[in-house]
Structure formats: structure tokens, C-alpha cells
Amino acid sequence: MGRAIPHTSSRATVLDVIRAAGTISRAGLAGATGLTAATVSTVVRGLLADGLVNEVGRAESTGGKPRVLLRLAPASRFAVGVHLDAGGTTYALTDLTGAVVSRTAHVGPRDADPAGEPEHTARRVEALVEGAGVDRERLLGIGLVSAAGDAARARELERAAGLPVVTGDDATAAALGEYWSGSAGRSSVLVAVHTGAALGAGVLVDGVPYRGAHGRAGGLGHVCVDIDGPPCACGARGCLEAVAGPAAVTDAARAAGVAGVPGVIGADGTESGGGALRPNGGASVTAGFAAVVRAARGGDPAARALLERSARYTAVAVRTLVGVL
Numbered sequence: 001m002g003r004a005i006p007h008t009s010s011r012a013t014v015l016d017v018i019r020a021a022g023t024i025s026r027a028g029l030a031g032a033t034g035l036t037a038a039t040v041s042t043v044v045r046g047l048l049a050d051g052l053v054n055e056v057g058r059a060e061s062t063g064g065k066p067r068v069l070l071r072l073a074p075a076s077r078f079a080v081g082v083h084l085d086a087g088g089t090t091y092a093l094t095d096l097t098g099a100v101v102s103r104t105a106h107v108g109p110r111d112a113d114p115a116g117e118p119e120h121t122a123r124r125v126e127a128l129v130e131g132a133g134v135d136r137e138r139l140l141g142i143g144l145v146s147a148a149g150d151a152a153r154a155r156e157l158e159r160a161a162g163l164p165v166v167t168g169d170d171a172t173a174a175a176l177g178e179y180w181s182g183s184a185g186r187s188s189v190l191v192a193v194h195t196g197a198a199l200g201a202g203v204l205v206d207g208v209p210y211r212g213a214h215g216r217a218g219g220l221g222h223v224c225v226d227i228d229g230p231p232c233a234c235g236a237r238g239c240l241e242a243v244a245g246p247a248a249v250t251d252a253a254r255a256a257g258v259a260g261v262p263g264v265i266g267a268d269g270t271e272s273g274g275g276a277l278r279p280n281g282g283a284s285v286t287a288g289f290a291a292v293v294r295a296a297r298g299g300d301p302a303a304r305a306l307l308e309r310s311a312r313y314t315a316v317a318v319r320t321l322v323g324v325l
């Protein structure tokens with residue numbers, strides 16, 4: 001069962017406790033939220049009127065009148081999540097419970113170009129929503145995530161789509177998803193490691209994203225794992241990203257001639273990956289890393305060794321982060 005996330009309004013708190021509980025009575029809500037029975041009653045009346053929750057049967061009661069249970073109305077509202085990664089863009093339509101109703105993925109750098117058109121993203125959102133037959137009136141907004149969590153881009157998309165847009169970095173969004181779905185246990189501090197074209201970590205403290213003084217908390221990719229290691233794009237040496245990140249693993253696999261990795265010439269003389277290699281490009285890193293994973297799953301010893309090495313270094317960086325937290 002998922003847990004409630006701290007909220008500032010009693011309406012949001014009640015809604016989130018219902019979501020986390022699955023089904024719950026008004027008395028249960030009062031107990032879980034600390035709100036008075038009268039406040040719970042008023043808030044629930046509003047949620048019922050807006051169609052956000054339904055009354056579903058009655059709980060067995062030990063004497064007295066049976067208690068009516070409340071549940072979210074899944075199809076009452078929807079939202080779209082857009083994940084911009086260097087290797088492509090994923091669009092997901094979710095209902096009020098967070099369940100994915102429809103999903104599309106577009107591989108390639110066109111969507112991922114930071115200077116890409118918000119109109120293009122807005123059209124894809126529109127197509128997803130129409131394709132699922134969802135009434136636009138029920139669409140709450142768009143969640144836009146990328147490695148950087150670009151606020152300026154979010155404002156542009158807001159104008160193009162005519163919908164509210166919230167934005168954040170992909171690692172923090174991944175952490176919130178884990179927290180929301182309850183899959184990460186009950187620890188007060190939660191770290192989710194996210195691997196896209198780069199490595200990142202999202203940090204939550206009591207369900208609230210911890211961003212640090214410059215919004216860059218959880219910079220797992222730039223934890224030093226080898227002081228004499230290779231130079232990193234950030235200017236330091238031996239960062240996890242430079243030693244064992246997706247780009248480093250892909251480069252090492254290419255150098256080792258792992259079959260299927262873009263840029264590797266096969267035994268038949270043709271280049272793997274259809275010549276899609278773009279040096280230092282995000283798309284090639286994502287495609288290349290996926291190819292290394294496929295090779296490892298297929299039993300390629302060099303690919304396996306590279307992933308195991310990457311996992312060991314990542315574990316060291318995670319242990320460092322856990323120690324600091």
C-alpha cells in the first residue's frame with residue numbers, strides 16, 4: 001500500500017490518504033489525517049460532488065451502523081507524464097490513481113533536443129489523450145521531466161498545450177514514483193538511482209524532494225570513485241559518471257568489440273546499430289548502453305563484466321551517499 005505525501009491543504013491530504021489506503025471510511029480518514037470528523041465530512045462531501053471519490057459498499061462493523069467506504073474514482077481525472085531523455089521521449093497518460101492508461105515512446109534525438117519545439121510536444125500529448133478517448137476536460141495537466149528539469153521549457157509547453165505543467169528532474173520524479181507507489185518501504189529518507197543517458201539520484205526526506213542549496217542534491221554521477229581516474233565533463237576526475245556511467249560503459253564495450261553495440265564492426269564487415277553512431281551524443285549513449293545490456297543478457301562475457309564493474313562502482317557511490325544522509 002502506498003503512503004500519503006505531506007500536503008498543505010486538508011483536501012489534498014484526504015485525497016492522498018484515500019489513494020494510499022485503497023478504500024477507507026470517514027472515521028479511518030480522521031484517524032489517519034488527524035483532522036476532525038467534521039472537517040473530514042466537509043472535505044469528503046466536496047470530493048464526492050467533484051466526482052473524485054466514490055462510496056463503495058460498507059465495512060463490517062462491530063456493532064453500530066456499518067461504515068461507508070470511500071475509494072478514488074480512477075477515470076475522474078487524468079494527467080500526462082512526459083519524460084525527455086537524450087535517447088528519446090516517453091509519453092504516459094495516467095488516471096487519478098496513477099495507473100498508466102496509455103503510453104507511447106519516440107526514439108531519437110528530435111524530441112530530446114533541448115531547443116526542440118514545445119508545439120511538437122504539445123501535439124504528441126494531444127494525440128495520446130485523443131487516442132485514449134479521454135475527455136480533455138478531465139485532464140489535470142502535464143508533468144515534464146528531464147535530466148535537468150528545465151523550468152523555462154515547462155513554461156513554453158504550458159503555453160503551447162494550454163495546460164498546467166509541473167517540471168522536475170527525472171531522478172527525483174523516479175523517487176517520488178517509488179514513494180507514491182509504496183514500493184520503497186517506510187524509511188524517512190529515500191534515494192532512487194536513475195540511469196538514463198546519465199546517472200542520477202533522487203532524494204526524498206519524509207516524502208518531500210530534497211534538492212539542496214543549488215537544486216543539485218543527489219548528484220550521484222559526480223561522486224568520486226577513483227581520485228586518479230579519468231577526467232569528467234564536470235572538470236573533476238574519477239567521477240562515477242566518467243568511470244562507470246552509461247557513456248563510459250558504452251565506450252568500453254565499443255573498444256572491446258561487443259557485438260551489437262553501435263560503432264562496432266561485425267564479423268560480416270557491417271557496422272552494428274545501422275550506422276546510428278553519434279560520438280558523445282545522448283541518443284547513441286542510450287542505444288549503446290541498451291545494446292550492452294542485451295549482449296550481457298545473451299551471455300556475452302565482456303558485456304557482463306562491464307556491467308558488473310559498473311554496478312560495483314555505482315554501489316560504492318550509493319554507499320557514500322547513504323553514509324552522508
Ligand SMILES: [Zn+2]
Nearest residue numbers: 222232234239
Ligand atoms: Zn564529474
